[in-house]
Amino acid sequence: MYPEKFKYTKEHEWVLVEGDTGTIGITDHAQQELGDIVYVDLPKPGTKLEKGKSLGSVESVKAVSDIYAPVGGEVSEVNGSLAESPEKLNEDPHGSAWLVKVKLSAPAEVNGLMSAADYQAYIGAEK
């Protein structure tokens, strides 16, 4: 259910590290909690992200949630398809509905994050 190759945060973001590029998204648990997503607010390419700070937000009809950067770096790519079809975030949060790609500033930051198994246990405990 939760891809092994991802790392996870307590705020329900995931990051996939490939070389010095990180792909960031929100987890399936997050999209379930949010309900039908209507809008995603993402940073522009070139924006410098700081680990733990808000990079944007996700909106449902009645709620807004900040998205926190699991790792720091410069935004290299933004998933443009989410503007037209925010519902993709409900349908495929771990795949085609990735949010941003970043050029990692400190790849070691990813070491503090949870594995898939740890995240699974974490959300199990949250309930």
Next chain:
Amino acid sequence: MRYLPKSDSERREMLAACGVGSAEELFAHLPEAVRLKRPLDLAPGISEYEVVDYFRARAADNANGYASFLGAGVYNHFRPVLVDTVVSRGEFLTAYTPYQAEISQGTLTSIFEFQTMICQLTGMDVANASMYDGSTAVPEAAMMAVRATGKGRVLVANTLHPEYRQVLRTYARNQGMPVEEFGYVPDAGTIDLEDLDRKMDDLTAAVIVQSPNFFGIVDQVKAAAEIAHQRGALLIVVFTEAVSLGLLEPPPGADIVAGELQSFAISPSYGGPYAGIIAAREKLIRQMPGRLVGQTVDTHGNRAFCLTLSTREQHIRREKATSNICTNQALIALMATVFMTVYGKQGLRELAEQNVAKSHYLAGQLKPRFCGRFFNEFVAKVENPEALNKTLLRKKIIGGLPLGRFYPELSDSMLFCATETSHKVEMDLVVQAVGVSRAEVLA
């Protein structure tokens, strides 16, 4: 008290059901120190007839039966009878904000129509369901521009209504938003484009212009737009006389239009309640403050309306909201909607044409101070504005606004407004009085 629908026996029953012996016990849990130990020092309640008498007596102490040539942001226009008929219906008057769409389709549908008509009048893509008034719509528009451009500074024409500028400054001060004014050309009465250009820079989020401006003059909106856009700023155009939109081209090059709808069947009522609007281009939708009504469907596929994009608003976004506005001016906006419906496409134009005819008749005999083209207000040079107004009051006419209070360089001038409600007879009396006072000065 006639608004309390319980009998004493019902109260006793209810108290018993609550397990208390007396109503006072309901407050027993309040700390002793906070309790008010005396009756409120207010007179006892009075009957309906006495309430009417009280307010009739107050009304008698105001002007009654005077003709008026005041404009300056608040205008005398006919109010179609249908307006009060519609807004007096309990279903509109006593309804709540339409958060529960299924039982608020009346309010929601009329707001959707309102939003549409405001877009049609202003040439914008989207309009909200109202702001408190024109004066507070201006800082809200400025804050929109700041959010949208990421820049911090605002340039405002000093021909924007003086009180609107004061309100802008109050808001801007606390947002860390520098506000600088640019002036007007002395003989034209329109904005000084050179002054604007000089003061313009790349840090400016918005240029704010009013048209028709405070002097009643149709201003250089297109030219202001070019200057603003060249340096990456937005153009905000403000109007205080909504009837002008019946004839005037929607402001060319505007990114945001902020205005006041008081002219649309809203009684002057000593300053309020009125209804402001903000309308903007499509790209600024998510920066819009206030409520927005959107079209959708219900589970059977029937067209329905609901409040939408609520995540901009205070009840969800809290400190990151686009504005803190909650209650707006819905019933007042409904008055405007009925007004716009009664006049319609042809009527609004004819109404505007009548306003032009009346003001130009008066101006033709008073010689306007500025050569700029004007709608239903104009500035005239008058030797002693206060003396003129005193003379006119004796004829039960309230004259124009002496401008010295807002523009020291214009203390020898007055702002006259003539609308479709102004009679030739009254205007002739004004001309006569001006002529007399001119003669007195020369003598």
Next chain:
Amino acid sequence: MITKVRQHLSQNEGLLFERSSPGKRAYQLPELDVPAVNAAEALGADNVRPEIEDFPEVSEVEAIRHFTRLSTWNHAIDYGMYPLGSCTMKYNPRINELVARIEGLAWAHPYQPEALAQGSMEVMARLESALAEITAMDAVTLQPAAGAHGELTGILLIRALLEKRGNPRKKILIPDSAHGTNPATAAIAGYAVENVKSSESGVLDVSALEHLVTDDVAALMVTNPNTLGVFEENIIHVAEILHAKGALLYMDGANMNALVGIARPGDFGVDVLHLNLHKTFSTPHGGGGPGAGPVAVKKALEPFLPIPRLKRAGKKWAWDYKRKHSIGRVRSFYGNFGVLVRALAYILAHGGPGLRNATVDAVLNAVYIRKQLEPYYDLPYPSPNMHEVVFSDDRQAKAGVRTGDLAKRLIDYGFHPYTVSFPLIVHGALMIEPTETESKLELDQFIEAMISIAKEVESDPQMVKNAPYGTRTSRVDEVTAARKPVLRWKPGL
């Protein structure tokens, strides 16, 4: 069994633009008594629009039918109770509508000579005085147009005072139970927001507060009674903590309906508060406004009040603009005068004793509802409630039914829903405020409905989840409305 309502036919009606046809008209203007003027010549050909594109043209009959039909699709106080917590949906007295329309008051221009506006000024002075007495404060401004506007004014006053003392400070403390306008206002006023957690009994946690009040804190914004309907019993102590550190206490007056004639904010340490005339003082909601949000202050804040202020000049009233410490204007002219008239009419009709009786009935009604519904709905905070009561949907949630669903089912019983999902400190909140103008019959019908729904949840939860069934429209698709906003009519839509 639903006894309060029954379905009946309501007319369909399209949009004005769909009824429009060129040449139809609902107006007639008098003939001009001055020469007509060529618009293009007078205004410049470039400035004149060819037409107002797609603007509707309908006849008078169609106009009346249009709006009348639309009105029948609304619920309203005139139909029945709105148990909306913190909204105080009380009866809107019709006499108020009459007096606001009296010609001398309705047609007064804000710039007409003061000598000819004494009536309006007297009305405002009388209202200021009454509100000062009701709140035990020293001065009142009637300028703000709504509660949120009043909040902004109040926070700006606080900033001005602290600036004068040398340091405006940086943050405002706000309870996590607060209404959304509170943090939004603080942000607009240029302050950072820090949340104060409520204690286990739902009131402010005083010891936690003591740690939070530092020299960086400008004020605490509190609602009293709070959004649970519970009186903040430690409010005097809270005020002392703040004052000791040079901070101020702001009160959101939305819940004044529990206090008028019983307790006065000025007596329990409040420095500045706003009132909602469209709540406590009966002015009509009108589908979302207008309201008015007067601000009442203690002496220390008086010099900073918005200009102009009413002052006595001999035997007359005058507007005083010469107040050098004023924060300036928060809006043009003097305030929502038409709303002020209605509020004063309400106060005059009740009088001192009447206002107190209204408060007593408001609290009695809410406590009565609480007692009857306690066996059926979870009550997260057992403290005594005042004019409103907050339940949670915990019991019903076990069957998968949430507060939003219960609210929709309540519509089928003939009521407007209570306030859903607020305050945020209660999960799945049902916030209920009947107000004093509800009869025992209406209250009993409401209670019966809520009990019946609780039973329906046990026997047929799915039915409740798909409510309402009896309304003109079924549940609307808010998701699509947000994803693909359509905010205006266009031809061909």
